[in-house]
Amino acid sequence: MAALQTGFKAHAGGSPVDPGYEMRVRASFDRQNAMRLLGAQLTQQHGYIHAGIVSAIADSAGGYAGFTLFPADASVLTVEYKLNLIAPAAGERLIAEASVVKPGKTLVITRGEVYAEREGARTLCAIMQQTLMVMAGKPDH
Amino acid sequence: MAALQTGFKAHAGGSPVDPGYEMRVRASFDRQNAMRLLGAQLTQQHGYIHAGIVSAIADSAGGYAGFTLFPADASVLTVEYKLNLIAPAAGERLIAEASVVKPGKTLVITRGEVYAEREGARTLCAIMQQTLMVMAGKPDH
Amino acid sequence: MAALQTGFKAHAGGSPVDPGYEMRVRASFDRQNAMRLLGAQLTQQHGYIHAGIVSAIADSAGGYAGFTLFPADASVLTVEYKLNLIAPAAGERLIAEASVVKPGKTLVITRGEVYAEREGARTLCAIMQQTLMVMAGKPDH
Amino acid sequence: MAALQTGFKAHAGGSPVDPGYEMRVRASFDRQNAMRLLGAQLTQQHGYIHAGIVSAIADSAGGYAGFTLFPADASVLTVEYKLNLIAPAAGERLIAEASVVKPGKTLVITRGEVYAEREGARTLCAIMQQTLMVMAGKPDH
Numbered sequence: 001m002a003a004l005q006t007g008f009k010a011h012a013g014g015s016p017v018d019p020g021y022e023m024r025v026r027a028s029f030d031r032q033n034a035m036r037l038l039g040a041q042l043t044q045q046h047g048y049i050h051a052g053i054v055s056a057i058a059d060s061a062g063g064y065a066g067f068t069l070f071p072a073d074a075s076v077l078t079v080e081y082k083l084n085l086i087a088p089a090a091g092e093r094l095i096a097e098a099s100v101v102k103p104g105k106t107l108v109i110t111r112g113e114v115y116a117e118r119e120g121a122r123t124l125c126a127i128m129q130q131t132l133m134v135m136a137g138k139p140d141h
Numbered sequence: 142m143a144a145l146q147t148g149f150k151a152h153a154g155g156s157p158v159d160p161g162y163e164m165r166v167r168a169s170f171d172r173q174n175a176m177r178l179l180g181a182q183l184t185q186q187h188g189y190i191h192a193g194i195v196s197a198i199a200d201s202a203g204g205y206a207g208f209t210l211f212p213a214d215a216s217v218l219t220v221e222y223k224l225n226l227i228a229p230a231a232g233e234r235l236i237a238e239a240s241v242v243k244p245g246k247t248l249v250i251t252r253g254e255v256y257a258e259r260e261g262a263r264t265l266c267a268i269m270q271q272t273l274m275v276m277a278g279k280p281d282h
Numbered sequence: 283m284a285a286l287q288t289g290f291k292a293h294a295g296g297s298p299v300d301p302g303y304e305m306r307v308r309a310s311f312d313r314q315n316a317m318r319l320l321g322a323q324l325t326q327q328h329g330y331i332h333a334g335i336v337s338a339i340a341d342s343a344g345g346y347a348g349f350t351l352f353p354a355d356a357s358v359l360t361v362e363y364k365l366n367l368i369a370p371a372a373g374e375r376l377i378a379e380a381s382v383v384k385p386g387k388t389l390v391i392t393r394g395e396v397y398a399e400r401e402g403a404r405t406l407c408a409i410m411q412q413t414l415m416v417m418a419g420k421p422d423h
Numbered sequence: 424m425a426a427l428q429t430g431f432k433a434h435a436g437g438s439p440v441d442p443g444y445e446m447r448v449r450a451s452f453d454r455q456n457a458m459r460l461l462g463a464q465l466t467q468q469h470g471y472i473h474a475g476i477v478s479a480i481a482d483s484a485g486g487y488a489g490f491t492l493f494p495a496d497a498s499v500l501t502v503e504y505k506l507n508l509i510a511p512a513a514g515e516r517l518i519a520e521a522s523v524v525k526p527g528k529t530l531v532i533t534r535g536e537v538y539a540e541r542e543g544a545r546t547l548c549a550i551m552q553q554t555l556m557v558m559a560g561k562p563d564h
Contacts, residue, residue, distance in 0.1 A: 051219060052197030059192060078192060079389060080413055082223035082364055082505040082552055084532050086525040101550055102509040106388065107361060107415070109507050111534075111550065127524055127534065129505055129552045131362055131413060133389070220530060221554055223364040223411055223505055225391050227384040242409055243368040247529065248502060248556070250366050252393075252409065268383055268393065270364055270411045272503055272554060274530070333482060333501060338475030360474060364505035 018072040049089035054114050054126050058083055061096035062110040062130040069103050075138045079107070081130035089125040091118035098128070108132040159213040190230035195255050195267050199224055202237035203251040203271040210244050215277045220248070222271035230266040232259035239269070249273040300354040331371035336396050336408050340365055343378035344392040344412040351385050356418045361389070363412035371407040373400035380410070390414040441495040472512035477537050477549050481506055484519035485533040485553040492526050497559045502530070504553035512548040514541035521551070531555040 059081055067076045098112030114126040200222055208217045239253030255267040341363055349358045380394030396408040482504055490499045521535030537549040 050197075051200060052193060055196050055200065056191075056193030059196065078226050080223065080225040080362070082221065084221040084525075084552060084554065085219050086532055102507075102547070109509055109550065124525070127532065127552060129507060129550060131507065221503070225384075225411060225413065227391055243366075243406070250368055250409065265384070268391065268411060270366060270409060272366065332479075334475060334479030337478050337482065338473075341474060341478065360508050362505065362507040364503065366503040367501050 018070070020072065021068050021070075049091075049094050049116065051085055051089075053094065054085065054089050055083055057094060057096040058098070058112050058114050058126055058128040059130065061098035061114075062112045062128060063132060065098040065100050065110050065112070066103075066108040066132040066134075069100055069108065070134055071136065073137055073139050075135045076108075077133040077135055079131040079133050081128055083126055083128045085126050087116075087123050087125050089114070089116040091116035091123070093117040094125075095122070098130075104134070106134055108134060159211070161213060162209050162211075190232075190235050190257065192226055192230070194235065195226065195230050196224055198235060198237040199239070199253045199255050199267055199269040200271065202239035202255075203253045203269060204273060206239040206241050206251050206253070207244075207249040207273040207275075210241060210249065211275055212277065214280050215275050216279045217249075218274045218276055220272040220274050222269055224267055224269045226267050228257075228264050228266050230255070230257040232257035232264070234258040235266075236263070239271075245275070247275055249275060300352070302354065303350050303352075331373075331376050331398065333367055333371075335376065336367065336371050337365055339376060339378040340380070340394045340396050340408055340410040341412065343380035343396075344394045344410060345414060347380040347382050347392050347394070348385075348390040348414040348416075351382060351390065352416055353418065355421050356416050357420045358390075359415045359417055361413040361415050363410055365408055365410045367408050369398075369405050369407050371396070371398040373398035373405070375399040376407075377404070380412075386416070387418075388416055390416060441493070443495060444491050444493075472514070472517050472539065474508055474512075476517065477508065477512050478506055480517060480519040481521070481535050481537050481549055481551040482553065484521035484537075485535045485551060486555060488521040488523050488533050488535070489526075489531040489555040489557075492523060492531065493557055494559065496562050497557050498561045499531075500556040500558055502554040502556050504551055506549055506551045508549050510539075510546050510548050512537070512539040514539035514546070516540040517548075518545070521553075527557070529557055531557060 059078055062081065063076050063078060070076065093116070095115045095117060096112060097115075098110050100108055100110050102109040108131075110128075110130045110132065112128040112130065113124060114128075115122040116125050117123075200219055203222065204217050204219060211217065234257070236256045236258060237253060238256075239251050241249055241251050243250040249272075251269075251271045251273060253269040253271065254265060255269075256263040257266050258264075341360055344363065345358045345360060352358065375398070377397045377399060378394060379397075380392050382390055382392050384391040390413075392410075392412045392414060394410040394412065395406060396410075397404040398407050399405075482501055485504065486499050486501060493499065516539070518538045518540060519535060520538075521533050523531055523533050525532040531554075533551075533553045533555060535551040535553065536547060537551075538545040539548050540546075
């Protein structure tokens, strides 16, 4: 069974306003176990990871990248994203990375990439460009 | 548990070149049971259907809309899509519709919408614009 | 020389909050004469209208579609858009239409189409999906 | 009057198949003088460079990035792109950069950025993600 990892990194230009952001992000991530369920059931079809998973972790990585820069009482909403699927996702592991291109009080713009890892080698499977909305005063539960 | 429906319709301008297209589409759809698994496990979180599902069925509806117009020996590949999430997907049922805006020998352009149905009332949750590639000579299995 | 028309229509679901919206939109449009300059100089190359023009009027039509629904003291900003170019824009006239799919206090989502008209026949050249931001308290000048 | 520069760079992973590609790209660029006309007339409004220009040079930079990797007898067509406008384009100079993320025989995927330069300082104004089509056997004139 394939494992699914979702990575995120914050843009060098922005810095987290909430010192407890890492704990906050991890807590949110633990609550959201959708990715694991998706991973368990869908990754084994024909040896390829379903495009729906690729899309979901790209979106998710972007959301978490933005979330790191948010104030403690805000949650994140995906306004929209665009995804190019550029290679089949084949491998034991799927890794999504995203970074904030433009932080903002209302909107945050991110970019992300999804890689499939097979026997240690990474293949770029998808690239994403995304708009997030900061939901101020609505903490994530 | 929420049911998931994926609808598709072909653009009036194009007509299927393969007379057996409906059977072909249904057979492909039966093989792909990912949607049902997704539906069973993810739709119950907080009463909202996960954005990953909304995205996956939008993409899927677009793919099937294109597929109806393909020759019998071709399969479909999503090149890219862009999705705007415009309302939370709450309800017992999620319905995706897509139509072909521009058929083509190599590329097919579609648009789609996702609706959530609650007690008979539909809410528009997401809109999509998508580019598909016709994989000629590679039938779908 | 080709004429350039930019049409807009508001979504049936939303209704203008500012009764003077039509005058307001036309005044804004008159101030913005970029389209006419673009039209005069770029439409004659090779008989095709430059893709930059197709894109600019698609974006512009979406912006005006949203603008019709805004309060009188707000201006509009394009957050992002995605454009599929589906046929070369050849003809004497280029027409963009857009409508609001989802009105909102902060964000407005639109869709648009661009047509080229040659000897009375219209060809669909491009389709667009767009996110606008309402700049409240910042009237357009 | 503002000058307009359009930069391009090829992805490290791909290498030009046509040794005369630089001359070919420059020749094409000289034929296409649309950018200069746009620059001359539109950049002076309110001190901001029109969003239509930002979009046009982003698309153009992506197209040239792809074009560098094409065979000598092929031309390039923009299938679609998605653009996030993230800051107003104010300055004396507008610079677009794009690179090929995924080369291909039929489709090429690029990403690009547009910067405005004012008194030597660059501001990121827009980011783009784009799909190009290789028109084999149709050289650019």
